[in-house]
Amino acid sequence: MKYENGYVDSFRRLIQCPTVTESGHEYFEAFHKVLDEEFPHVAATCEKIELGRDVLLYKWTGKDSARPVVLMAHQDVVPAVGGDWKYDPFSATVEDGKVYGRGAMDCKNTLFGTIQAVDELIEEGFVPEQDVYLSYSDCEETSGPGVELARDWFKAQGIKPCIVIDEGGAIIRKFMKNMTKDACMVGILEKGYADVKFIARGKGGHSSQPPKNTPIARLGGFINYCEKHTIFKSKMSAPSKAMIKGLGDVMTQPLKGLAKLFGGSCLLAKLAPKIVPSYGMAMYQTTMVFTMMQGATAPNVIPQEAWVNANLRFSPNDTSEKCFKKLRKIAKKFDLDMEVTKSREASPMVDFTSKEYKIFTEAVKKTYPDVAIVPYLMFGGTDCRTMQEIASTAIRCTPCKLSTAQLGGMHASNESVDISSLGETVECFKNFLKMYK
Ligand SMILES: [Zn+2]
Known part of the structure; x- marks a missing residue:
């Protein structure tokens, strides 16, 4: 055998x-x-x-x-x-x-x-x-x-x-000392996904006589804005609620009690940005991160076009269209075009x-x-x-x-x-x- x-x-x-x-x-x-x-x-x-x-x-x-x-x-x-x-x-x-x-x-x-x-x-x-x-x-x-x-x-x-x-x-062995049991994490839903390209265009030219507001400067301003502002609200979704409740059941006090008290409430989602580490926020909201960018092909050239790619993961509370609408508005402020290259909703x-x-x-x-x-x-x-x-x-x-x-x-x-x-x-x-x- x-x-x-x-x-x-x-x-x-x-x-x-x-x-x-x-x-x-x-x-x-x-x-x-x-x-x-x-x-x-x-x-x-x-x-x-x-x-x-x-x-x-x-x-x-x-x-x-x-x-x-x-x-x-x-x-x-x-x-x-x-x-x-x-x-x-x-x-x-x-x-x-x-x-x-x-x-x-x-x-x-x-x-x-x-x-x-x-x-x-x-x-x-x-x-x-x-x-x-x-x-x-x-x-x-x-x-x-x-x-x-x-x-x-x-x-x-x-x-x-x-x-x-x-x-x-998978079945995760007790990963915190407050856990009383191992937990079988049963995936019940996948977040949505999108790749969005933000493109800045300009006249280009020689780098020895630079104008203001070149494509890369506008992209930089946009990236900085997105990092500093909360664009997508944190909300409690049904699967996050089920997950907190499930984890609460295998915790010792006081976490057990807290999960029961706040687990399903919108209050926790509202407080989350203050108490949950940034990677943990993926549970409560649509996330966005910049992953690729391109400017000129030579060091002394002001690009006529520069772009940055943002990778998004949609929370089950959000639709892609709702998120794109918000982003389009911000992109416009920085005079950027927006192109969705890949998109699917949460399952x-x-x-x-x-x-x-x-x-x-x-x-x-x-x-x-x-x-x-x-x-x-x-x-x-x-x-x-x-x-x-x-x-x-x-x-x-x-x-x-x-x-x-x-x-x-x-x-x-x-x-x-x-x-x-x-x-x-x-x-x-x-x-x-x-x-x-
Ligand atoms: Zn795999």
Whole structure:
């Protein structure tokens, strides 16, 4: 049995495949070969739906097709160049009960947890009540087309998944000493996203005879204004409320009492800018940060055009149009043009009362009786939002225990996962599949 060695050999082989996003397809083909060898029951029993190179989609036929389940993950990983890696990031070195390597927790742990669960259940002779699909894109990290191919296939077949589970939250080990329990952060919603370019135009010219108010000076004034003013109001949204309430439940006093008293109130959102560190404000408001800029192409040229890119993450309380309207007004003051290059709204929120959400959280509780369930507003993006377009419930959570140090390994050096956590993740997905009807 693989479980006896904590699945470690099998998981290490997944990490040892350097499936760096946008690298040659031969790396992904080698990875698929490893999947076939390590999960022979999936290879023999599940139907592999051919949708081209960017996505692996398996179908495990259940007793019924009315309420299908889709378990998602991605095959690709971000590059592992630079940083202070203790070990070669693709060696999958085992040390102190952990496997170190790129992709260990983003998200080959999710891929392993789901495919191993299905493989074991097939071996045990279990037949699921409903059809189960495994969907693994090879280009999530670059927002590539893999997940869209899978979504379009479901649409073309007229299949409407009842529940989709993808990466997102995890089970976070007590990260504050006031916490009484570990918390399973169940991603229930993703913030919206936009890239907006602000462009300053002018006559240009030689830098030896500069006029006033050149494009870069106007951009500078605009950036400074945006940094100093509160452009987007902080408000309590339903998911932030649920998150504070959930976290309050696992705190000791007085935090427990405070969360109960203020958790759901707008007062907390109003006070937040004064008491919450700036990064924590992402929970209460739409955020904006400047990420790219360009001026002239030579040091002695006044540019005719200069631009800066702002990256926005919309709170579920805001619409993109409402935010753009505010920005357009400010841009006008500084004589800037505004161009939206990418935009999407916050995703719909998962219905806590749905049968699917309940089954997922019951499976977590069954696997981890001492873990609290905390709904979670996700600031970053996942492939899940694309599949959510056709699914009634979309949960972003890998039921895998991670420490705060391990969370810091995401897209950084020394990414790792505990061997014991891998076993529990498989167990949790097995429980979910057995409980799902
Ligand atoms: Zn990921």
